[in-house]
Amino acid sequence: MLAYVLRRLAVAIPTLLLLIVISYILMHFAPGGPFSKDREVPAAVLANLNAKYGLDDPLWKQIWDYLYGIVVHFDFGPSFVYPDLTVNQLIAKGFPVTLTYGILSFLLAVLVGVILGVTAAIWHNSWLDYLAVGISIGAQVLPNFVMAPILLLIFTLWYRLLPGGGWSFSDPTFWIMPVIALATSYMASITRITRSSMLEVLGSNHIRTARAKGMPERRVILRHALKPAMLPVISYLGPVFVSMITGSVVIDMFFSTGGIGKSFVDSALNRDYAVMMGVTILLGTLTILFNLLVDILYVWIDPKIRY
Amino acid sequence: MMIEQAKMQSLADRMVRDDVKGRSPWADARKRFFRNKAAIVGLLLLVLVVLFALLGEFFAVWSNEELDFAVMGQVAQMGAPSIENGHYFGTDDLGRDLFSRTVQGTQISLMVGVVGAAIAMIVGTLYGAAAGFIGGRVDQFMMRLVDILMSIPYMFVLILMLVMFGRSIGMLFLGIGMISWLEMSRIVRGQTLSLKNREFIEAARATGVPGWKIITRHIVPNLLGVVAVYATLLVPLMILTESFISFLGLGIQEPLTSLGALISEGADTITYGTIWQLAFPLFFFVITLFAFFFIGDGLRDALDPKDR
C-alpha cells in the first residue's frame, strides 16, 4: 500500500511539471500580454515593465526562474495585474474562501445524496422513492449558473433573507447560497448513484442470505449493504471534486465570494501569468492528492482490491 | 451529471466474456431496451428534439438574427410569446425571435455534443486499443500519460485554449472532445487486453494480418457495445461543458447561438420580467440532456443485465 502511494506521488511530479510547462507555453504564445493596453504603453515604460517582471528573458529561462522560485523559496512571484499583492498573498486570501464553501458543498452533496439515495432504495417504489428520483433527475441537469440567479431572486430579492453576495468567515449567512448553488447537481447525481447501487446490493445473494438468517433489517443495511453500495459513489467523488473546482468559477462570479475560481479566469483573461500559473499549480496538486485519497479510500472499503 | 465508471467497467467486462461473445448480445439487448420505459421516453424525446432542430426553421416566421424593431426596446411588454406576431417563444433582449434562436441553438448544442463525443470516442478507442494491443513498455508509457493527463484540471486548460487561440467552433469541438477521451481509452485498453489472447486474434496474427488491421477489423468491432454506451452518455456531458463555456462568454460567435448561451442570457435577465428567455431554451436543454441520458442508461442496462 505504502509503495503504491509513493509510486502515485512520484507520478504527480512529472504531471505537475507537464502542467506548468503546457500552461506557460500556452500563455506565452497567446496574443496580448499583461501590459498590452488600450492606450499603448510607451516603449520605454513597457521595457521597464518587462524588465521588472523578467519577461525580457528567453522563454526557457523564464520557466526555469519560475520553477526555481517555487521549489526553493515557495515563491510564486508577484501579480502583474494586482501590483499590491504577490501570488502567495492572493492565494492566501482567496483559497480559504473557496475551500470553505467547497468543503461544505462537498459534504452537503455527499451526506444528503447518500442519505436520500439509501432511503429511496430501502423504500423502493414508495412515494419517497419517486420523490427522491424525480428531484434528483431534475436537479442534476440544472447548471449552477441557472441555480445561482434563481436562489438570488428568491432569497435576496423577494424574501431578503440572505445577503446577495460577499463573504465573511464569521457570518454563515454568506455561505448558504454559494454552498447550495454548488452542491445541488452533485447531490442529485449522488442520490441517483447511491440508490441504484444500493438496490443492486440489496438484491444480491449475500444480503438475501443475511436476511434468511433472520438478521434484523437495520443491521443488514448498516453492516452488510452500505459498505459495498458505497463503492460506485466513492469512484464518483474524484470527478465531483474536479468539477466542483470548475463550478467555483460560477460561484465566485455570481456571489462575489472572492475565491480563487474567479482569480483564475481573470488571470487568464488579463494575462496575469503568475497568478494563472499559481492557481493552476494549486488546483492541479489538489486534484492529484484528492484522487489519491479517493483511491486509498476505495481500497480500504473494498477488500478485493490489492495493490 | 457524470458517467458512472463502475457501471461502465461492469459492462466492459461482460462484453468480453466468452459466454456472451458466442451469441450476439445485441438481439437480447434490443428486446430489453424496448422494455425499459425510461429508455423509450428518452428515445421519443430525442426524436422530438432532433425534429425540432431540423424542421423548426420551416415554421419560424423570423430568422435567428432579424431584429423586430416593433418589439426592440420594450421586450418586457411586447416581446412575450405570441402567435400573432410570429414570436412563438417571445423575443430576446434585442427583439430577435427566440423560437428560431432556440431552433438554431439546439442544432449547435446537438452538434457540439455529437461531434465532441465522436472525437472522444475515436481518439479514446484507437488510443486504448493501440496501447492494449501493443502492450509492454509502450502500453505502460501510454497509460501513464493518461494518468498524468487525467490529473490536469481540464476545464482550465480549455479556458486557456479558448482565451489564447480565440473562440471558434472548431476549437470548441477540439477542446471539448480532447478532454473526455481519457476514461474511454482506459476501458478500451482493458477490453483489448482480454481480447488479445482469444483464438480469433491469435489466428489473424498467425496469418500475418498487420497490427493496425487487427485493431480496426477485429478488436474495435468487439468494443462496439461499450463505445456506443459511452458515447451516448458523453453527449449530455459535452452539451453541459459547452454551456459552461458559453456562460463564461467564450462560446460560439454571434449571431449564432447555442442552448447554453441562450440559457446564460436568460438567467441574466431573470429579474426583468422576461422569464420566457430562460424557460424555453432551458426546457429544450433539459429534455435533450434527459433524452441522451436515459438512452445511454437504457442501452447499458440492456447490454449488461443484472439479475435482480
Added chain:
Amino acid sequence: MTKFFATTALVTVLSLPVYAAQPAEGEKLAEDQSLSFWILDAIKTLDPQLTESRTDSDMIRQLFEGLMTQDDTGAMVPGMAESHDISDDKLTYTFHLRDAKWSNGDPVTAGDFVYAWRRAADPETASEYAWFVELMNLENATAVVKGEASPEELGVTAIDDKTLEVKLSKPTPYFLKTLDHATTYPVPQKVIEEHGQQWTQPGNLVGNGAYVLKSHDLGVKATAVKNDQYYDAENTIIDEVNFITVNDQNIALTRYQAGEIDWFNLIPAGQYPKLKEEFPDEAISVPWACSYGYVFNLSEKGPEALKDLRVRQALSYAIDRDIIVDKVLQGGQKPAYYWTHWAMEGFEEPEIEMANWTQPERMEKARELLTEAGYGPDNPLKLKLMYNTSEDHKKIAIAVQQFWKAIGVELTLENYEWKVFVDKGNNQDFEVQRYAWCADYNEASTFLDWFRTDGDNNGMWSNEEYDQLLADAATEENPAENYKKMEQLLIGDMALAPVYHYAQPNMIKPDLRGVPLDNVMGDWYAKELYRVAE
C-alpha cells in the same frame, strides 16, 4: 476657468472656501452615515502612481488628495494647494500648500508631491501611467520616462515645505485640470520605503485624503473610514465608505434593490426606462465623458474597400443611432455624429451634415454611395467587425450588422477577449473595430488627441491640417473654434463612424444626497455626500 487663467498672468487666485458636504436647510441627517458604492471589478491597486483603472481611482480619491479637487460641477477648486501663481509665459506654476496632515499625523509637504511625481515618471517604478506626466508637459518628462534623464531633472521642485514649483515644457491650457488625477496625488515617502510593495495594505497605508483604509478583501469589499487628521474632517459627514465588488451588473441591480448597495452607477442596457418609471427618485441618468464609435482601419493592413471615402460614409450613414440609443441602450445616452463628448467644458457643437438628415435620407445616401463605389448585390461588400466581450458591445454590434445588411454589406462579427482585442487593435489587425474613449480631463483635446497623426488612433487616420489645428489649440485663447474645425475634418473624412455619447444611468438611494450629478467626468468625493433621515 481656462479663459480666466489664460488672460490673467501672474495673479494669485484667491483661496476659495473649501468644498464640503453642506446639507440644505431643513434636512435632518440620518444616524447611519455609511455609504456602499458598487464597483464592477476588484480593486487592482491603491497605489496612486501605479493605478490605471477608473475603479481604483474612485477609491484612491477618498484616500488621497491632490493639489486641486473638483466641485460638484467638475470645476477645479483648491485641494492641497490653497492658491497658485502662473508666470507670464505660462510655463511656471507655483503652488502654495495649506496646512494639512497625513493620516499618521505627519505634515503634508511640497516634498511629498515632488517625490510622488518623480516616482510616477521614474522608469524604476514602471508605472503604466508614466505617460500621464508627459501629458502634463512637465519639463523633461519624456526624457525621464525614457530613462534618458534622472528623475531629479523632472520639472518639479519644492521651494520650501509649503511651496511647490512646477515647470512646463510648453504652455498647457489643461494643466490645472490634470491635478486631480491619481497619478499626481502625493504619497508618503517614509511609509513606502518602510513597507515597499506592501504599503497599500490596510494598516500600512497612510494617505492625506478624507478617509483612511480600514480593510480590503480583494474582489469582495474594501472599506475606508473617516480620517480624523484630514484638514476638513469636521465637515465630513459620511463616516464609512464601502466599495462592493459585484462582477455582474444584473446581480448588482438585484443587490441594490435588496438594499445592500446605496449607489449603483451602471444600470444594464435596456432597464433604465422601467426603473425610472418604478423609482423616479432613484433612477437618474447623467452625461458621462466617453464616446463610442466604429473605427475604420485605414492603414496598409486595412481592407482596400475602406480606403474609399464613399464606403466609409455609407457605413456611417447606415447606422441608426436613434435605435441604438433609444431601443438598445435606453440609458439616456445621446446619438453621436462627432467624436468629442457633447458635454465637455468649453466645447461647442460642430455643424455636421448628416446630423440633420432623417434616417431614411441617410439610408438612401448610403445605398447611392455604395453603388457608386462599385458594390451591389453581385459584388457585396464584405467586412469584419471586431468587438470585445461585453453584453452591450455585443448588442450594438448585432444591431449594426442588421443596419449594414440593409445596404447590402455582409458583416461578420468577431468577438475577442479584451487582451486579444487590444493587441489586434494596436497592431492594425482588424477591419472595423468598436472603440470608446473616456476623457482624461474635462476638455475636448483629450478626445481629439486620439486622432493626432502620432496619437493612439488604431485606424491610422492622419491629416496635417488636423495636427496643426490641435497644436495651435494649446496656445489659442479660444480653442473651441479649432476643435469645431477638427471635428469637421474628422467626420468629413469619416475617420470613424461615431455612434453614441455615453451617459451614466445611476440608481441612487433617495436618502443619499450630494452626489455630483453635474460632473461629466463622473468623479466624486465621499466627503461631499451625506444621508438624510427619512
